Amino acid sequence: MTKVEMKEEIRRAAVGGMREIEPGTVARTYRFAPEFPGFGGHFPDFPILPAVAQLLASLCLAEDWGGRPLRLLAVEHAKFLQQLRPQQEIVVQCREHRKDGRQLLDCRLWREEQLAASFSLVVADREAGS
16 A cells, blocks of 8 residues: 555544644544554554554644645654554644754644654655655
């Protein structure tokens, strides 16, 4: 599965719309069905949402909110604290800002109001055709 196809699957898992929870910070709720391709092989008989799907969900949220495609350059300060399983409601939250000339997304994933993951994504606006 390509990254584009995975991002479309992630967008289909969205429950409701985006909401700005404070200036510059947006959130969206997701519920990944057991058939979500990201669970395939991760792990048989005990599926958990892989880190790459969590990163892509955050990137999709920021792209949809900003109305522009982004290119992921780096992941910093990643902490994955809880296993995220099929059918759980997961709130993905992103705050976009600039620091030291870099475009950053500070991301948090929540499950049942408990922090499940946190990381910063270093991104750049994707140029047309790239």
